Amino acid sequence: MTKSAEYSTCDTPHGKFTVVCESETVLAAGWTSDAAELLVLVHPDIRPETITQNDDRCAAAISAVQAFYKGDFSAVGKLAVRQQSGPFRMRAWETLRKIPAGATLTYGEFAVQAGNPRAIRAAAGACAANAAVLFVPCHRVVSAGGKLGGFRYGVDIKQELLELETR
Incomplete structure (x- = not known):
């Protein structure tokens, strides 16, 4: 601690x-x-x-x-970020930090890049458990079919962040 x-x-x-x-x-x-x-x-x-x-x-x-x-x-x-969890979430958070600004991944694509193609729910869980938003950009992960998916601080902020990054 x-x-x-x-x-x-x-x-x-x-x-x-x-x-x-x-x-x-x-x-x-x-x-x-x-x-x-x-x-x-x-x-x-x-x-x-x-x-x-x-x-x-x-x-x-x-x-x-x-x-x-x-x-x-x-x-x-x-900046350095310190979070702690199991091996998949730790990999997932590192994967999030590699998504370029202006790009998005679906939860399925994110699961693949995090090392477990079948772990779509776990990938979504990694986004939900992310304590360091912006520094670990979970807003760049969206649902299949173009829907935004969830975001702790609201989908309006998620949408605006994605728009800001593509201007």
């Missing part, structure tokens, strides 16, 4: 966005101003016991989020 971590919040076109960091490694991120909402998404084995606001310690992550919204979609992919 991580003893302590820091968090910082910034404004985005989709509302407040908070990042929970351990040093400069992202543990969790999402559209909320409440860091406690993000902590529950962090695997219990690495979940910090305490968090404190520290804009300096999370500056790189916040800068990456701001750069993303200005069109530098690679900025969020340059």
